[in-house]
Amino acid sequence: xxxxxxxxxxxxxxxxxxxxxxxxxxxxxxxxxxxxxxxxxxxxxxxxxxxxxxxxxxxxxxxxxxxxxxxxxxxxxxxxxxxxxxxxxxxxxxxxxxxxxxxxxxxxxxxxxxx
Amino acid sequence: xxxxxxxxxxxxxxxxxxxxxxxxxxxxxxxxxxxxxxxxxxxxxxxxxxxxxxxxxxxxxxxxxxxxxxxxxxxxxxxxxxxxxxxxxxxxxxxxxxxxxxxxxxxxxxxxxxxxxxxxxxxxxxxxxxxxxxxxxxxxxxxxxxxxxxxxxxxxxxxxxxxxxxxxxxxxxxxxxxxxxxxxx
Numbered sequence: 257x258x259x260x261x262x263x264x265x266x267x268x269x270x271x272x273x274x275x276x277x278x279x280x281x282x283x284x285x286x287x288x289x290x291x292x293x294x295x296x297x298x299x300x301x302x303x304x305x306x307x308x309x310x311x312x313x314x315x316x317x318x319x320x321x322x323x324x325x326x327x328x329x330x331x332x333x334x335x336x337x338x339x340x341x342x343x344x345x346x347x348x349x350x351x352x353x354x355x356x357x358x359x360x361x362x363x364x365x366x367x368x369x370x371x
Numbered sequence: 372x373x374x375x376x377x378x379x380x381x382x383x384x385x386x387x388x389x390x391x392x393x394x395x396x397x398x399x400x401x402x403x404x405x406x407x408x409x410x411x412x413x414x415x416x417x418x419x420x421x422x423x424x425x426x427x428x429x430x431x432x433x434x435x436x437x438x439x440x441x442x443x444x445x446x447x448x449x450x451x452x453x454x455x456x457x458x459x460x461x462x463x464x465x466x467x468x469x470x471x472x473x474x475x476x477x478x479x480x481x482x483x484x485x486x487x488x489x490x491x492x493x494x495x496x497x498x499x500x501x502x503x504x505x506x507x508x509x510x511x512x513x514x515x516x517x518x519x520x521x522x523x524x525x526x527x528x529x530x531x532x533x534x535x536x537x538x539x540x541x542x543x544x545x546x547x548x549x550x551x552x553x554x555x556x
Contacts, residue, residue, distance in 0.1 A: 279409060280487035286411045291460075313460055317413040321462075325441045325453060332439040332457050344375065344458045351459070354378030357488060 281364035284357040288349040290317075292370065295345055306337035313343070379461025380415045383434075383454060384492055390433050393420035395481040395493040397466070397503050402519060404486045404494045407526045414453075414462040418495070420478055421467055423450055430454075430465075443467070448506075473502060473538040497527045498535050505544045505551065512550055524555035 274282070294316060303309050310333035314326045321329075333343055344351060349368040350358040358368050380400070387394045395401075398416030402408045421430060423443055430452075431440045438454040452465040468474040477499040484494045495503065501523045508516035524530055532552070539548040 276406075277487045279403075283403065283409060283411065283488060290411060290413070294460075310457070317460070318462060321453075322444055322451075324444070325455075328441055329439060329455055329457065332455075336457055341458055343460060348376075350376035352378075354381055355376045356381075356490075357378060358376070360487065 277360060278364055280357065281360045281366060284349070284353040284361050285366045288346075288352050288361070288366075288368070291346050291352045305334075306343050307331070307334040309333065309343050375459075377456075377459060379456045379459050380463065381489060382456070382461075383415070383417070383463040384489060386433055387417070387419070390429065392429065392433075393478060393493075394418060395478065395495045396489070397495045397500060398464075399519075400489075401495050401500050402523075404484055404489065404492065405497055405500070405527070407497070407522055408519060414464055416464045416466065418466045418468065418474075418477070423467060426450070426452055426465075426467060472541060473499075476538065477502075497523050498531050501535055501551075502538055502542065502544070505539065505547050506542060508547065510547065512547060512554075517551065517554075520551040521555045524551065 294313065297316065298309055298312055301312060303312050307330045310330045311326065314321055314329055336342070346352050347370065348358070349361060349366075353361070361368050384394070384396075394417050396404060396415060397418050399408070399410060399412040400415045402410075403412075419426075419430070426443055434440050434454045438456050441453045441455070443450045443452045448469055448471070450467040450469075452467065453462055454465065455462045477495060480496045480499060481493050482496060484492055486492050486494075501520055504516050504520050504523070508514075508520070511517070512520065535548060536545075539545050
């Protein structure tokens with residue numbers, strides 16, 4: 257097991273001491289940032305179809321997902337796109353973490369839009 | 372569901388609760404709810420008190436068509452399923468244990484916790500989370516699972532070592548537990 261550095265231990269101690277609401281806001285912020293990075297990577301890769309986006313998302317977010325589930329996800333995304341139900345590009349953090357957590361993020365000073 | 376402003380994790384928990392399906396959150400999200408570690412995770416792990424047939428008859432209609440409900444996969448001692456909200460890009464992994472003493476005990480000991488992120492949520496106990504992580508480590512403590520096990524022991528005073536020892540023995544995890552206890556000091 258790799259040893260934790262003193263810096264890592266201090267960081268963990270700081271996080272554990274953090275107020276629970278502040279911690280929830282920070283973790284929601286991390287999810288929002290992850291989503292923005294994911295979509296930036298999709299754009300950078302030039303993937304525009306829903307099936308391709310689903311495969312890319314599965315590989316980045318859930319790399320250990322069994323192959324049969326990946327294929328089901330890709331097929332479902334393709335099928336839903338034919339009905340106009342596309343994978344949604346989040347415009348606000350509410351689209352990723354929901355309204356209550358977005359409000360919590362704002363109270364703790366986090367940006368919640370892509371502007 | 373066409374509401375864009377949704378948290379898939381919260382929605383999954385709300386649907387289970389509304390349908391009266393017994394569950395508890397485990398894995399890395401439980402580590403965060405219990406205040407042990409707070410790394411970012413891209414999904415949530417939930418143990419369900421359901422058998423494989425009820426996964427089809429009760430859970431699948433509860434989530435479709437809003438979610439993709441993946442077919443169960445058999446692994447030793449349990450079944451693994453998942454639900455994916457395709458449009459909102461969110462996933463919950465679902466664990467259905469074969470009936471055993473530890474599984475029943477973990478359900479009996481779960482706690483309803485008011486979490487700032489998830490709201491009111493049934494969560495596993497530190498002892499049962501440790502056992503789950505020992506099982507998930509699959510004999511190898513040299514990675515994230517091993518570090519999590521040590522953190523659980525170190526972070527939580529009043530840790531019930533006797534309970535863990537009892538169930539570790541029945542699960543064949545005694546030597547791994549001893550190694551983790553040694554590392555935790």
